Amino acid sequence: MTSITSGGWLQDASRFSSISLLVGVCALLVAVLANIAYKLFFHPLREYPGPLLWRLTSLPADYHSFNGTLVFKLQEIHLKYGESVRISPNELSFTQSRAWKDIHGARNPEFPKDFRRTQLSPNGYYSILNAPKEEHARFRRLLAHAFSEKGLREQEPRIRQYMDLLVDRLNECVRSGQATNMVKWYTSCVFDVIGDLAWGESFGGLENREVHEWVPAVVGNTRYIFRASALERWGLGTFKTWLVDKKTLESRKKNFALATQKAEKRAAQKGDTHGDFWDRVLIKSAGDNSSGEGMVKEEMINNAAVLVLGGAETSASTLSAATYLLLQNPESMKKLVKEVRSTFKSSADIDVYSVNRLSYQFAVLEETMRIYPPVPDQAQRIPPVGGGFVNDKFIPELTTLHVPQMAANFMPQNFHRAWDFVPERWLDDAPAEFANDDKAAFQPFTLGNRNCIGRNLAYAEMRLVLAKVIYDFDMELDAKATGNWWDQKAFGVWSKGPLMVTLRAAKH
Numbered sequence: 110m111t112s113i114t115s116g117g118w119l120q121d122a123s124r125f126s127s128i129s130l131l132v133g134v135c136a137l138l139v140a141v142l143a144n145i146a147y148k149l150f151f152h153p154l155r156e157y158p159g160p161l162l163w164r165l166t167s168l169p170a171d172y173h174s175f176n177g178t179l180v181f182k183l184q185e186i187h188l189k190y191g192e193s194v195r196i197s198p199n200e201l202s203f204t205q206s207r208a209w210k211d212i213h214g215a216r217n218p219e220f221p222k223d224f225r226r227t228q229l230s231p232n233g234y235y236s237i238l239n240a241p242k243e244e245h246a247r248f249r250r251l252l253a254h255a256f257s258e259k260g261l262r263e264q265e266p267r268i269r270q271y272m273d274l275l276v277d278r279l280n281e282c283v284r285s286g287q288a289t290n291m292v293k294w295y296t297s298c299v300f301d302v303i304g305d306l307a308w309g310e311s312f313g314g315l316e317n318r319e320v321h322e323w324v325p326a327v328v329g330n331t332r333y334i335f336r337a338s339a340l341e342r343w344g345l346g347t348f349k350t351w352l353v354d355k356k357t358l359e360s361r362k363k364n365f366a367l368a369t370q371k372a373e374k375r376a377a378q379k380g381d382t383h384g385d386f387w388d389r390v391l392i393k394s395a396g397d398n399s400s401g402e403g404m405v406k407e408e409m410i411n412n413a414a415v416l417v418l419g420g421a422e423t424s425a426s427t428l429s430a431a432t433y434l435l436l437q438n439p440e441s442m443k444k445l446v447k448e449v450r451s452t453f454k455s456s457a458d459i460d461v462y463s464v465n466r467l468s469y470q471f472a473v474l475e476e477t478m479r480i481y482p483p484v485p486d487q488a489q490r491i492p493p494v495g496g497g498f499v500n501d502k503f504i505p506e507l508t509t510l511h512v513p514q515m516a517a518n519f520m521p522q523n524f525h526r527a528w529d530f531v532p533e534r535w536l537d538d539a540p541a542e543f544a545n546d547d548k549a550a551f552q553p554f555t556l557g558n559r560n561c562i563g564r565n566l567a568y569a570e571m572r573l574v575l576a577k578v579i580y581d582f583d584m585e586l587d588a589k590a591t592g593n594w595w596d597q598k599a600f601g602v603w604s605k606g607p608l609m610v611t612l613r614a615a616k617h
């Protein structure tokens with residue numbers, strides 16, 4: 110009897126638990142369906158098109174961000190769905206020139222950077238790249254003079270010595286007869302320049318014939334930022350040290366250690382002026398920044414790392430890509446060679462002022478940055494508190510906003526024959542077929558208060574280096590050793606493979 114009763118009780122209990130399970134599953138299903146219906150039909154961003162899965166969950170966008178492939182996916186999505194797209198439930202991406210102004214332009218209140226996409230440095234302080242408005246303005250004031258046109262003119266002899274050393278090194282490659290990696294030489298050259306201009310001493314890359322260890326470390330640190338923030342958005346921040354690969358974690362540590370060494374060494378020399386960018390930082394920061402107008406030590410460290418990232422990676426990317434594109438487009442190479450070699454009587458005539466006469470070369474650099482923007486997806490922004498307007502449409506606060514340069518530059522609405530390398534479109538007398546190109550959609554240095562402070566320096570370096578190389582050398586691509594150079598990933602900046610080129614001395 111007892112056993113029958115207990116068996117009945119057991120049967121009842123199992124029936125009850127099956128019913129609860131069924132109810133639970135149904136409730137879950139209803140919740141999921143309600144969530145899907147909300148995101149697709151009632152959400153404030155419902156009218157923006159995009160791939161179905163991406164509109165429902167941020168998993169695909171975060172996966173591609175973690176993997177360094179988001180820029181290519183955004184390009185594909187924009188080409189398929191148009192100029193304004195939804196790439197996760199709360200994330201929009203735009204490619205119009207108007208969106209550039211609305212999101213990145215100087216306005217009050219500004220569209221701040223999306224705090225969910227950045228990481229504080231290991232010391233917990235800001236850098237110019239992730240600082241809120243007030244701190245950002247302070248950092249910017251401290252560095253502004255050094256990067257102005259006047260400041261750069263004062264630095265011209267310092268810049269030029271590295272161009273001459275680059276030519277010496279490339280002449281060694283001519284003598285060896287072996288193909289050489291141009292990414293290495295361009296990177297070492299611009300990295301040495303920023304070392305000298307910012308802290309009064311070169312990194313010795315050209316001298317030692319090798320890329321300084323800080324370069325891969327700083328690129329690895331940007332990879333860390335992308336990976337760690339993607340994990341944090343999924344509540345997995347605690348597991349960063351296991352889920353981010355070892356090489357990336359080590360790069361972050363090394364980047365921080367090298368930035369600390371550099372900032373401390375230069376700070377220890379206070380009192381001596383070196384004629385470098387740090388002079389002003391140190392003067393204003395006296396007494397551990399007692400005036401509040403300078404930087405504390407931790408901020409110096411973080412900003413040192415930003416200068417290295419900006420100074421080494423972006424200009425070197427453009428120079429490498431320009432070389433690759435010219436080698437694949439012999440007609441453009443021919444025109445550039447003719448312009449450079451007919452403008453100057455000797456390599457010594459090429460300086461920061463005289464390179465401005467090279468209009469075709471300028472067009473080559475612009476077209477290169479259109480096809481291969483050195484910063485391919487600008488830092489994401491959010492509307493100000495209460496929301497804001499983009500393309501005259503209201504966007505709720507906390508919506509992540511992208512203006513992916515890589516996608517904008519390939520939209521047929523912005524550029525005619527967008528997939529072709531045509532420097533001529535940037536000339537004053539551009540062929541009529543390019544008359545409707547929307548050049549304001551091309552913003553490699555972004556715009557507004559947080560645009561690139563190194564723009565003048567970047568153009569000066571890129572114009573000088575390319576003119577010197579084209580004047581002195583004939584180049585031939587080693588296609589087999591290079592492979593498909595475009596096969597790269599992007600974490601804020603590109604992870605570039607070697608670009609192997611055989612050099613010969615030019616005949617004048």
Ligand code: HEM
Nearest residue numbers: 237416419420423424483484488553554559561562563567
């Ligand atoms: C072709 C070369 C370059 C390109 C395309 C480029 C592009 C950019 C872009 C797109 C930004 C904005 C990043 C953001 O929104 O977070 C930026 C910021 C910055 N760049 Fe460059 N850059 C170049 C060269 C340089 C050079 C040579 C330096 C010198 C150190 C430099 C220093 C900086 C700094 C310090 C910032 C932060 C500015 C701020 O937040 O106020 N850049 N750059």
